[in-house]
Amino acid sequence: MAIEQPDMTLKAIGFVKNQVAQPVQGGWEEVISEIVIDRRLTDALDGLEEFSHIVVLFWMHKTSGEPTLKVHPRGKIEFPLVGLFATRSPRRPNPVGETTVRLLERRGNILKVRGLDAINGTPVIDIKPYIPRRHSVAGARVPPWVTKSGGISQRLEDIYRRLMDGYGPQHWWPAESPFEVMVGAVLTQSAAWSNVEKAIAGLKGAGALSPEALRRLPLAELARLIRPCGYYNAKAVKLKSLARWLGEFCGDDLNRLSAHDTDTLRRELLSIHGVGEETADSILLYAVGKPVFVIDAYTRRIISRLGLAPQDTSYAACQALFRDNLPVDSGLFNEYHALLVSLAKDVCRPRPLCPKCCLADKCPSRIVK
Ligand code: SF4
Structure with a gap:
């Protein structure tokens, strides 16, 4: 009735x-x-x-489409089909x-x-x-899918556990200060880390590893100091832009950066000459401690070989893969990204050494000799 x-x-x-x-x-x-x-x-x-x-x-008000009475929670088909009112789906009668x-x-x-x-x-x-006292109920019962992560979450967690077992904590980023992280994030563009270390040592030796010192240093002198990391003329201009931005945005006080929300800070960083998504996210995660996942060529190579995302997946979609399927935690994102880099350098190279890989039994791209 x-x-x-x-x-x-x-x-x-x-x-x-x-x-x-x-x-x-x-x-x-x-x-x-x-x-x-x-x-x-x-x-x-x-x-x-x-x-x-x-x-x-x-x-x-922007929810579109007719509500259906049964849905898979969070749109994940690995979760059971349940009644709409047993979920938080936005497509509901009201x-x-x-x-x-x-x-x-x-x-x-x-x-x-x-x-x-x-x-x-x-x-x-x-x-x-x-x-x-009113909103939090001790001992509340929920169905298993509420606390269970979906299939992709489980895979990502399994990969993380194996990498951690294989390589241990990575303690990234290898730098002595947040500003050194920022400089390293720019210098590492298209450069081997060993060469970035030489360039940073040059800056340290010249007493130029501070925003103010970088602003004062003549451009040609800065380029000479960072020569080991390649593209030194272009990178000198980028470092000048970064140092100028830090002076204007936070008065060179990097502690003030964390007070801004991630989206605002990311937009600001992307407005700096020479700072793209990977560099901005490296700075956000490793220098400021914001929970963003860094997507680089190593990460792309591994997730595509593992069948988690095609090679040409957009930066934002790769990032969403981790963000939406793992706890949003800067410590976890830090270690996970660093571990992926270790795997890529150790075995998941352009020519992979699959028999030595800790992920081989779960990898659809493994090469068996
Ligand atoms: S099994 Fe091979 S291709 Fe797959 S992740 Fe490991 S090294 Fe890379």
Whole structure:
């Protein structure tokens, strides 16, 4: 028997303001948003700033397609088909999203939050304080798929375990300071690391391994010092740009970089002459400690040989493979990337030494002699 339900009218109390234009899968942990509440409701926010976390209810207005009654959680077919209401799928009869976020600041009618998985312009329909006693239930039961990672996650975790067993912790990046990491990330472009080390030693010997010293150094002299790493004229210009940016963006205080959210900082880094995605992400991960996965030629070679992604997969898609299937953790991403580099240099070379590889029994590309 169908039950007639009354129609209801909801009115937004505000909207989300951030840099995310389209819905994306995962990666929301570091997104900073402002929730702009209707000015007439400003007084209703009084006291909310006392809470570290709030619960935001919002209307996922860009969700498209008819909801289906049964879905695979997180869209992963390896998970069982379950009822829509047993999941957090956005495609539901009433596309209401609900997320607990960190409240960073309240300014009048504006709430600045971290971790809200809603795109720019999303209507907000309610705000509640997060109260641990009420929202966190000790001993709550959940089905196995909630805590189980999908097939790709398991493969990535298995690969990591084997690499760690085989090579041990890598303690990357090999540098004495975050600024040295930044310089190394630029110098290593199209260069062997042994030559980068010589160039960095040259800079250290000349007392030029600081943003200010690099700015003061004549361009020709800088190029001479970094000559061992190749493309030294072009790289000298890039280092000058990096040093100039550091002065302007954070007054040469690298500790201030981590206060910016990852997306903002990444955009800033990419605006510097000579800083591409791989260099920017190396700086974010190894110099600033942000949880981003670095994709380089070694990583691409290995994941394509392992059948995880075709060789021509875009940088962003390669990055999403790790980000969406592993815990978003800078320590894990640091070790994982460093271990992949070790594997690529040791055995997964252009001409692979598969019989010596710790991943051989799971690799569809292994060459058996
Ligand atoms: S088995 Fe061979 S191709 Fe596969 S990852 Fe190992 S070295 Fe590379």
